[in-house]
Structure formats: C-alpha cells, structure tokens
Amino acid sequence: MDNKPYILVVEDDKPIRNFIAASLKAQGFNYIETDKGVEAIALSMSHKPDLIILDLGLPDMDGIEVIAKVREWSEVPIIIVSARENERQKIEALDKGADDYLTKPFGIGELLARVRVSLRHSTTTNNEKESLGIFKVKDLVVDFNKRKVTISNEQIHLTPIEYKIMALLCKYSGKVLTxxxxxxxxxxxxxxxxxxxxRVFMASLRRKIEKNPAQPQYIYTEVGVGYRLVDD
Structure with a gap:
C-alpha cells in the first residue's frame, strides 16, 4: 500500500458508488467500497481508512447508526452523501460525529473538494504540535494546543469542521464575521x-455549547450579516 489517502465508500446505489469510486481512482486515491452498514463498520476497523464517504439510506442499517458505531473508537473524517434534505436529520448526523454533509444530487467536483478539505483538516489535527494557547470567555474554554473545548469544565466533542469554526470565532472574538x-x-x-x-454546522455547534440555543450566551447571529463570539 502506498502513502496516498485510503477512502471507504459506503453507498448502496451501485451506479453512484461506481461513479464515486471511479472519480477517486482518477484523482489517485486508494479506496474500498461496500453497500452495507455492518460491513462498513468492519472495514473501518480492519482497514483504518483516512476518510469515509457514507450514504445514510443503507439496506441493513441507518447510516447514522454507522456513524455512532465508528465514533466509539475512531475520529476518521466522515462525509455524508444522502438524499435526505431535512435539516433536523443533517444536524442529527453531525451530532453523531459526521464531519460534512452533501445532499444528492451533487457534483463530483464538489465531493472531491470536500474530501480534500476533510483530509487536510485531519492531517492538521494529527500533526499540529505547537502551543497555541487557551481562549476563555465565561464558562467556555478552548485549549488550542490540545484541541479541547469545555463548557463549565465538561468536555464538548466537536467535529473537525465545527472545531475549525470555533477556532475562527475565537480568533476574532467580539467581531462580526460575515x-x-x-x-x-x-x-x-x-x-x-x-x-x-x-447554517447547519452553526446550528449543531450551538446545540453543543449553548444551554438554550434560542437565547445564546456565546455565539450571536447578526441577522443577514454573519456571526459574533462574545469576548467578555
């Protein structure tokens, strides 16, 4: 096996699975594929892929269950590709530990871009060594060196993209980010x-750090403009 990223494709629609696989191969990625959730869990343990592309509508089990099982032991990036458009379901998938979400139909260029971003974030997470200090506001503490987020001394699990957003808000705390x-x-x-x-990631992030997302203490929405993290 070479050092190119290894991707697990979990999709029960054979034409879509073949299309994704062919596109990954054309980009030089290694991959393995399956159409079953149970097998996906087993493959994620035995092959330890660098990234998982996962459909939620699998024939043997719901993809959200697959996310939960994989997250019991692994932080591998998981990109959801699904026909489900309901925002609640997207948030549920992200809450269970998915890192990104694409709604079908999607362009292969967009999927490959998400793959590159997720792999880059994962590499940064695994290789980051320098101490970046600690951000504190009210009961929120972000330890950049340990990539650890706590609220009232309770650790909060964030996906890589949620953490990236949190870190960006901390960097510009008090300022409105468009x-x-x-x-x-x-x-x-x-x-x-x-x-x-x-919007989906911000909703998920708020659910994790705010006692009442409808009355936020930390992340404020500037209607029509963007978001602001409190600085005091």
Whole structure:
C-alpha cells in the first residue's frame, strides 16, 4: 500500500458508488467500497481508512447508526452523501460525529473538494504540535494546543469542521464575521458556495455549547450579516 489517502465508500446505489469510486481512482486515491452498514463498520476497523464517504439510506442499517458505531473508537473524517434534505436529520448526523454533509444530487467536483478539505483538516489535527494557547470567555474554554473545548469544565466533542469554526470565532472574538468570510476560511469556497452547510454546522455547534440555543450566551447571529463570539 502506498502513502496516498485510503477512502471507504459506503453507498448502496451501485451506479453512484461506481461513479464515486471511479472519480477517486482518477484523482489517485486508494479506496474500498461496500453497500452495507455492518460491513462498513468492519472495514473501518480492519482497514483504518483516512476518510469515509457514507450514504445514510443503507439496506441493513441507518447510516447514522454507522456513524455512532465508528465514533466509539475512531475520529476518521466522515462525509455524508444522502438524499435526505431535512435539516433536523443533517444536524442529527453531525451530532453523531459526521464531519460534512452533501445532499444528492451533487457534483463530483464538489465531493472531491470536500474530501480534500476533510483530509487536510485531519492531517492538521494529527500533526499540529505547537502551543497555541487557551481562549476563555465565561464558562467556555478552548485549549488550542490540545484541541479541547469545555463548557463549565465538561468536555464538548466537536467535529473537525465545527472545531475549525470555533477556532475562527475565537480568533476574532467580539467581531462580526460575515458568512462569506467564514465560508472562505473554512471551505476555501467561492463566495456563497457553502451558505447552507454553514447554517447547519452553526446550528449543531450551538446545540453543543449553548444551554438554550434560542437565547445564546456565546455565539450571536447578526441577522443577514454573519456571526459574533462574545469576548467578555
């Protein structure tokens, strides 16, 4: 096996699975594929992929169950590809530990871009060595060196993208960050290209750090503009 990233593709629609696999191969990625959730869990343990592309609508078990099982032992990046458009279901998948979400139909260029971003974030997480200090405001503490977020001394699990957003908000605490600025920093996407994804991730992040997301203490929405993290 070479050093190229190894990707597990879990998709029960054979034409879509073949298309994804062929696209990954064309980009030089190694991959393995399956159409079953149970087998996906076993393969994730035996092959230890660098990233998982996962459909939620599998024939033997719900993809959200697969996420929960994998997260019991691994932090491997998981990108959801699903026909489910309900925002609640997206948030549930992210809460269980998914790192990103694409709604079908999607362009293969967009999927490959998400794959590159997730792999880059994962590499940064695994290789980051320098001490970046600690951010504190009220009961929120972000330890950048340990990549650890706590609320009232209770550790909060964030996905890589949620942590990236949290770190960005901390860096500019007290300042309003526009939607376009956050999207550019997190996804390196064209202006407006990830607006829906940003809304979903922010909703998930708030659910984790706010006692009452409807009355936030930490992350405020500047209507029509963006978001602001309190600085005092």
């Amino acid at each position: 939607h376009n600025f956050i999207i550019k920093e997190i996804w390196s996407s064209p202006v407006g290209g990830e607006t829906k994804s940003l």
